[in-house]
Amino acid sequence: MFETYNAIGILPIVANGNTGPNPGTALTPGNYSVALGVGATYSQDQIAGFSSRGPAPTRRPWTDPSTWHRDDWNPIKPDLSAPGESARSALPGNRYDSWSGTSVATPHLAGAVAILCQRNPLLTPAILYNLLLDHTVRPSLGEPYPNADFGWGRLDVSLVLAATPDPDRPWLVITELAIDDPFPFGNSNHLLVPGELGQMTLALRNIGGRAAYDANVRVASRDKFMRIDNPATQLGDLEPGEKADNAAAPFSIMIHDLTPQGHTSERSRTGTSKLSARTLSIDSAVSGKWYSILMFRCTMSFC
Known part of the structure; x- marks a missing residue:
């Protein structure tokens, strides 16, 4: 199904799971190579304890490079992280509360992709994936990158937007x-x-x-x-x-x-x-x- 999403121009963005901190706890479908799996950070720019860790499984189809969006994936999860602990969240009945989880972090990535596609509708899933991973904040406590805690780093929408191809010239x-x-x-x-x-x-x-x-x-x-x-x-x-x-x-x-x-x-x-x-x-x-x-x-x- 996720390969079909990519084929029709949709980048699946999926929570990595809340079963951390042990290695190899990233859950499907967030650990799929054709999806962008999202980990959770908290306000001090550290990875949340509950955020599921990589790596992804070392068997097919994860080890099939034809399913990777980049040559060096191999098989790192999460792909990227975003704020997901004690985030002020909207609830039914015009209420708000502080919620935590990689499912709280994931909407940050989905919103970022919407902004990038608004700037340039020609972006493919693979190009979006690499733009997001190549232009990210890498907290010093997570070095070296990429790794099984943060992935390639923590989302910074301003960084990736500045690197998004200009629709007014060839790129x-x-x-x-x-x-x-x-x-x-x-x-x-x-x-x-x-x-x-x-x-x-x-x-x-x-x-x-x-x-x-x-x-x-x-x-x-x-x-x-x-x-x-x-x-x-x-x-x-x-x-x-x-x-x-x-x-x-x-x-x-x-x-x-x-x-x-x-x-x-x-x-x-x-x-x-x-x-x-x-x-x-x-x-x-x-x-x-x-x-x-x-x-x-x-x-x-x-x-």
Whole structure:
């Protein structure tokens, strides 16, 4: 059901549960990877004792990366926290009282999403999820982040609103990224092993309110064990809401046959589009993140 919600453009926002503080107490459906699970904080910006803790279960479907909204989820819960202890709450009969619970914290996130969608109706569930997690307050007592208490931090609506794409100009974001090792140059096990030639495809979406012209993406390797043979691709013009990808001409990634076991390689990607005579970088929209490729040295039977 939650996958259907995401498919039709709805981000499920669900209380994480009130069974803390022990680890692994996050409840379904708040611990689903396709939902934004919400923990509760109190006025001193600490996590409430009752707030359920992660991690999420380490079995399928939670361990299936195709259900994750970001590469580094793996499987952290809650995703985000918000005030949820002794919060002044409205009751029937024109009354008020102080209530506590992750279900009290959850409406803060739902209201924030409504504000973001009012600013930019083109935001997808994955983009909303990452905007919220990337622009949050991280109380010092919860470091390091992300963690199984706060998730990625405590909601700050002003921070995430300031980072929300402006609907009056083009704004490009990477919405999909996949790496594969198809035949005849790989063994099609979706892992990059030494000596293989892999492929990387990605998709850009214009979530701004104006057209982006001559959109292009360039990928660069900073690793001596990885070579990218065709580092640039042109994706053309993107109207608001339109998406384009390089599936017809994937980036080629050559993995050196002397790559050490367990090696992690970093690659950067940048993108630009033209608005009149100006160049618009997409780095700000994707937070300048790095993606990781895990290298494995093993026989085909174990890969």
